[in-house]
Amino acid sequence: MILGLFVLSGCGSETLLSQAVLDQARLYGVAPDLIYVVELEGYELVEQSVGGIGEEGFGVSYVARGDRQVGLTVDRGTFSDGLCADTPINKAEPPTAPVTCERDEVGWYRSGGGRHEYTAVRADHLIRLNGRLEEVDRAALKAAVAGARHATGGGATSSPGNRPSGPIERGDLPTSGDGAPNNEVGPGG
Numbered sequence: 674m675i676l677g678l679f680v681l682s683g684c685g686s687e688t689l690l691s692q693a694v695l696d697q698a699r700l701y702g703v704a705p706d707l708i709y710v711v712e713l714e715g716y717e718l719v720e721q722s723v724g725g726i727g728e729e730g731f732g733v734s735y736v737a738r739g740d741r742q743v744g745l746t747v748d749r750g751t752f753s754d755g756l757c758a759d760t761p762i763n764k765a766e767p768p769t770a771p772v773t774c775e776r777d778e779v780g781w782y783r784s785g786g787g788r789h790e791y792t793a794v795r796a797d798h799l800i801r802l803n804g805r806l807e808e809v810d811r812a813a814l815k816a817a818v819a820g821a822r823h824a825t826g827g828g829a830t831s832s833p834g835n836r837p838s839g840p841i842e843r844g845d846l847p848t849s850g851d852g853a854p855n856n857e858v859g860p861g862g
Contacts, residue, residue, distance in 0.1 A: 690824045694720045701725035707747045708824040711817040743804035750799045757781050762788050763803050779819045791818040
């Protein structure tokens with residue numbers, strides 16, 4: 674089986690993701706100000722991996738030759754020295770692996786369970802770039818997180834007013850229960 678990946682490199686363009694991908698992210702509930710991209714030498718963004726994280730966060734994968742992969746996530750929150758070692762590293766094996774932490778001018782370098790990541794705080798959100806220890810080096814993660822920027826260059830998609838401010842009301846779900854079909858048998862039946 675051949676798996677084809679479509680990628681988009683973001684170097685030097687004003688819009689770093691296609692409008693279709695930005696719109697898709699917004700359909701997942703991603704807040705426009707949380708859509709970021711990074712530059713990581715040898716890695717390319719995989720547009721099909723764009724998705725939502727938590728309530729309104731953003732996630733995307735980058736791939737390189739040799740099936741190497743890193744993940745970028747951006748979500749609202751805070752971080753501190755106290756939280757660093759207590760917060761599990763995404764995809765660590767085992768998930769409860771001890772976490773080591775070092776803080777520098779970019780943020781926190783964290784490692785454990787065969788993975789490492791940089792976590793940086795910007796305004797009210799966290800930018801995290803995570804990969805396997807043997808697939809990407811610390812300096813590359815640090816430089817990429819330090820250079821993280823909004824996907825459109827301006828911090829919002831081209832039509833931020835179209836994003837609902839709260840939960841999307843579907844109108845096709847019942848007001849009580851879980852919406853499962855009622856299979857009760859009525860009279861005569």
